Amino acid sequence: MKENPTETTIRAWTRLMTAQQLALSSIEHALKAAELPSLVWYDVLLELERAGETGLRPFELERAMLLAQYNLSRLVDRIERSGYVERRACADDGRGQLIVITDRGKNMRRKMWPVYARAIEAAVGRHLSARQADTLSEMLGYLIDRLKGG
Amino acid sequence: MKENPTETTIRAWTRLMTAQQLALSSIEHALKAAELPSLVWYDVLLELERAGETGLRPFELERAMLLAQYNLSRLVDRIERSGYVERRACADDGRGQLIVITDRGKNMRRKMWPVYARAIEAAVGRHLSARQADTLSEMLGYLIDRLKGG
DNA sequence: TCAAGCTTGATGCAGTTGCATAAAAACGTA
DNA sequence: TACGTTTTTATGCAACTGCATCAAGCTTGA
Numbered sequence: 001m002k003e004n005p006t007e008t009t010i011r012a013w014t015r016l017m018t019a020q021q022l023a024l025s026s027i028e029h030a031l032k033a034a035e036l037p038s039l040v041w042y043d044v045l046l047e048l049e050r051a052g053e054t055g056l057r058p059f060e061l062e063r064a065m066l067l068a069q070y071n072l073s074r075l076v077d078r079i080e081r082s083g084y085v086e087r088r089a090c091a092d093d094g095r096g097q098l099i100v101i102t103d104r105g106k107n108m109r110r111k112m113w114p115v116y117a118r119a120i121e122a123a124v125g126r127h128l129s130a131r132q133a134d135t136l137s138e139m140l141g142y143l144i145d146r147l148k149g150g
Numbered sequence: 151m152k153e154n155p156t157e158t159t160i161r162a163w164t165r166l167m168t169a170q171q172l173a174l175s176s177i178e179h180a181l182k183a184a185e186l187p188s189l190v191w192y193d194v195l196l197e198l199e200r201a202g203e204t205g206l207r208p209f210e211l212e213r214a215m216l217l218a219q220y221n222l223s224r225l226v227d228r229i230e231r232s233g234y235v236e237r238r239a240c241a242d243d244g245r246g247q248l249i250v251i252t253d254r255g256k257n258m259r260r261k262m263w264p265v266y267a268r269a270i271e272a273a274v275g276r277h278l279s280a281r282q283a284d285t286l287s288e289m290l291g292y293l294i295d296r297l298k299g300g
Numbered sequence: 301t302c303a304a305g306c307t308t309g310a311t312g313c314a315g316t317t318g319c320a321t322a323a324a325a326a327c328g329t330a
Numbered sequence: 331t332a333c334g335t336t337t338t339t340a341t342g343c344a345a346c347t348g349c350a351t352c353a354a355g356c357t358t359g360a
Contacts, residue, residue, distance in 0.1 A: 008284050011283075012278070015287045016169060017174065018216065019166060019170075022298065059337085070341080073340055093325075093326075094325050096338065097339080121154060121155040127292070127293055127296040128162065130158050135289065136289050139285065141161075144165060147169070147273065218347080220311080220349080245355045246309080
């Protein structure tokens with residue numbers, strides 16, 4: 001049984017950090033340059049648009065996005081203040097609420113997408129063949145499953 | 151010529167974000183649980199220990215670590231306040247300074263290493279064979295080179 | 301040599317995150 | 331039902347980040 005990380009493992013770890021950092025910051029800069037909200041906002045809007053009219057409970061969004069509870073709570077505050085989402089009372093559960101995307105929110109997401117897509121293409125797609133991208137995402141998917149599993 | 155990211159590219163992108171987020175937060179929790187400083191501190195201390203007696207100029211550290219200037223400046227403040235590094239005047243350049251790790255700093259780095267190593271092993275090493283880790287880091291290395299190149 | 305421009309580093313301010321904790325509703329169970 | 335526990339959400343506070351800007355020193359070139 002392995003006890004210590006090998007050189008190879010450490011290199012993979014380090015590069016995972018670096019690649020993500022570089023890729024993320026290039027996307028964030030692209031969004032900022034286009035005077036659009038940051039990436040998390042996009043992700044929230046996308047999740048909510050997929051969820052449809054019903055919306056999502058904060059705790060569902062929290063799990064879908066791997067965000068801390070206190071963090072999501074205030075993120076939703078900010079997005080709500082910009083008018084892209086609404087909080088509605090939740091019939092089933094008096095503590096809860098449902099977060100629903102507004103039309104403004106849908107428009108904003110659609111407006112962000114081309115910028116985001118171009119940035120992904122520039123950061124990742126341009127450099128990897130379909131085969132490489134596939135191998136990469138398969139390995140990362142495997143890793144993610146383990147990490148989520150515990 | 152490719153213009154839009156394919157499904158595969160998007161999946162790779164998303165998973166890169168997710169895997170990093172999960173892996174990083176597991177490491178940070180492990181360090182916090184052991185009442186040790188966060189990962190950036192480790193990275194700074196490691197860079198400085200490698201640099202030896204001479205230390206490094208802030209701008210060198212900044213580039214090595216892909217950190218924003220204003221960010222590094224205050225990070226070094228904090229680490230200095232804890233006594234793990236020293237700022238020394240720089241002979242060649244009146245604007246500049248040299249950041250040098252102290253003995254306390256070296257001790258702290260050594261104390262952090264086993265916790266960090268165990269966390270890397272748990273987050274990455276345990277789940278990937280040497281061959282897989284190697285493939286992963288090769289692909290990420292390739293990507294990083296492109297991203298740094300512009 | 302000296303002014304214009306570049307590089308290095310710090311800092312005020314606003315926005316964001318993490319942590320601890322609180323409050324309210326739901327749930328389980330005796 | 332009533333009481334302790336768990337779940338869901340919010341929030342005060344401190345730490346950290348990003349942005350814009352500043353000040354000081356270096357470099358260049360007429």
